[in-house]
Amino acid sequence: MPRNENPLRVIGGKTTLFFEMAGEFAILIKNILLGLPVSIKKFHLTVEQMLFMGVNSLPLIMITSIFTGGVASVQAAYMFSDYVPMRYLGTAVGKSVILELGPVLTALVVAGRVGAAIAAELGTMKVTEQIDALETLALDPVKYLVAPRFISGLIMLPVLTIFSDFIAILGGLLVSTLFLNVSSFTFLNGLKLFFRMSDVWAGLLKAFVFGGIIALVGCYMGFRTEGGAEGVGRSTTRAVVMASVMILITDYILASFLFGS
Amino acid sequence: MIEIKELFKNFGRNQVLNGVSLNIEKGETIVILGRSGCGKSVLLKHIIGLMRPDSGQIFIDEEEVTSYSNDKLYDLRKRFGMLFQGSALFDSMTVEENVGLGLTEHTHLGREKIKEIVKEKLRLVGMSGVENLRPAELSGGMKKRVGLARAIAMNPEFVLYDEPTTGLDPIMADVINELIIRLRDTLSITSIAVTHDIVSAYKIADRIAMLYEGKIIFAGTPEETKNTTDPVVKQFIEGSSEGPIPTLE
Numbered sequence A: 001m002p003r004n005e006n007p008l009r010v011i012g013g014k015t016t017l018f019f020e021m022a023g024e025f026a027i028l029i030k031n032i033l034l035g036l037p038v039s040i041k042k043f044h045l046t047v048e049q050m051l052f053m054g055v056n057s058l059p060l061i062m063i064t065s066i067f068t069g070g071v072a073s074v075q076a077a078y079m080f081s082d083y084v085p086m087r088y089l090g091t092a093v094g095k096s097v098i099l100e101l102g103p104v105l106t107a108l109v110v111a112g113r114v115g116a117a118i119a120a121e122l123g124t125m126k127v128t129e130q131i132d133a134l135e136t137l138a139l140d141p142v143k144y145l146v147a148p149r150f151i152s153g154l155i156m157l158p159v160l161t162i163f164s165d166f167i168a169i170l171g172g173l174l175v176s177t178l179f180l181n182v183s184s185f186t187f188l189n190g191l192k193l194f195f196r197m198s199d200v201w202a203g204l205l206k207a208f209v210f211g212g213i214i215a216l217v218g219c220y221m222g223f224r225t226e227g228g229a230e231g232v233g234r235s236t237t238r239a240v241v242m243a244s245v246m247i248l249i250t251d252y253i254l255a256s257f258l259f260g261s
Numbered sequence B: 001m002i003e004i005k006e007l008f009k010n011f012g013r014n015q016v017l018n019g020v021s022l023n024i025e026k027g028e029t030i031v032i033l034g035r036s037g038c039g040k041s042v043l044l045k046h047i048i049g050l051m052r053p054d055s056g057q058i059f060i061d062e063e064e065v066t067s068y069s070n071d072k073l074y075d076l077r078k079r080f081g082m083l084f085q086g087s088a089l090f091d092s093m094t095v096e097e098n099v100g101l102g103l104t105e106h107t108h109l110g111r112e113k114i115k116e117i118v119k120e121k122l123r124l125v126g127m128s129g130v131e132n133l134r135p136a137e138l139s140g141g142m143k144k145r146v147g148l149a150r151a152i153a154m155n156p157e158f159v160l161y162d163e164p165t166t167g168l169d170p171i172m173a174d175v176i177n178e179l180i181i182r183l184r185d186t187l188s189i190t191s192i193a194v195t196h197d198i199v200s201a202y203k204i205a206d207r208i209a210m211l212y213e214g215k216i217i218f219a220g221t222p223e224e225t226k227n228t229t230d231p232v233v234k235q236f237i238e239g240s241s242e243g244p245i246p247t248l249e
């Protein structure tokens, strides 16, 4: 329905919606935490979700990671040109992969695959009254549907990120030895040179937060679904877009906390 | 006994329940008639606590339940079963897991015992032998019956039916009607059905009520309903487009 809306009113509406959503997110997280004892007792539900997340995203993560590592190598070499010695190539690739590319790209891939799947599944359950049915059986959807996905996201994103880090660095190594005339010895030495375990932890902390975001946004959009199959499609798209935006914003916030002076 | 007192509920500008009051006696089957979109599902969802009213109260056995905390609501719901309009079976589970879910989660019964109860409930609704099928493999009528088996798995005191016969062929609709009657007679369940199927209403109801413009405007026995002089009720049961009910939105 095209309506002649006052732009101020639209902005006001969106702002209200933002705060409403923030509030609902907070309530969702609170309820997950309250239901944690139940979730631990029903850990098989979480394991199911972990397998789903892993199996669904691994192939795509492998492909994106190997090329991302390759690109990181090529671009770093280009930026170094004659000013920075090539023995630092491994350092540059390693740092950028571990701190930024691994966690963020993994999260974006998982948001597209798993976040969308969560929103579609829960959205379908919502519009076919399966969520209501769960409630009438005195089973709390937050404990049975949201918590397993949330916990699984928190665990699986770091795991997938570790995979992604390894494969991306391997991609960087391959490109540098095959096309950039940098031996694997030089590359790996560079990688070791300024390697710090704290960087790995920082990257994994990001992944942990991103995992929570993807699951929460997927569930939230699923629960909000209205209006049949069309509504499910809308929620799915929204979940991916919103998770992606939130991942990038949170990435910045975390980076300024972790590395800002 | 369920007492509904002056229930109001609106969604934005859409005033759906506008002071609904109704008493439902223990052991009776009451059918609430109303047009599509008049708030029948919304009313059922208030009774079972899936929605909270803007104002008004619901008493169950003299206890006010509209102000219950979520935990108490979950306990209360164990005394209810609900058959949804589209059956709402869980796609990801087999028929057996669907029917047995409440028992698995809320009782300490062993796997074999639950299997046995599920089998018994499926037999009761005439659906023996489908335990290992998935909802996607069932027809609409079969889904309804499995949904009914799930609704009565925990031996509830109250069963709510949301348009139990809508979308079924007349023969399957009658099968469901017979089942509802049988459940009342054998398990002495209090049943609340909402529907616009007047044939079904006459067949299963001890009492018929009519929801119109957010209020219960009539309640009486099927006999009283047939002989009513209320123009709105009369128009509805005659299925006529002529009368006081506006047909254009």
Ligand SMILES: Nc1ncnc2c1ncn2[C@@H]1O[C@H](COP(=O)(O)OP(=O)(O)O)[C@@H](O)[C@H]1O
Pocket (backbone or CB within 6 Å): B011, B014, B016, B034, B035, B036, B037, B038, B039, B040, B041, B042, B043
């Ligand atoms: N969750 C909801 N949010 C907003 N509006 C709703 C919601 N549920 C029902 N409604 C509205 O309430 C009215 C009654 O709906 P419902 O009870 O489903 O009708 P019916 O009598 O066909 O079961 C409809 O106008 C519907 O759009």
Ligand SMILES: [Mg+2]
Pocket (backbone or CB within 6 Å): B040, B041, B042, B085, B162, B163
């Ligand atoms: Mg309805």
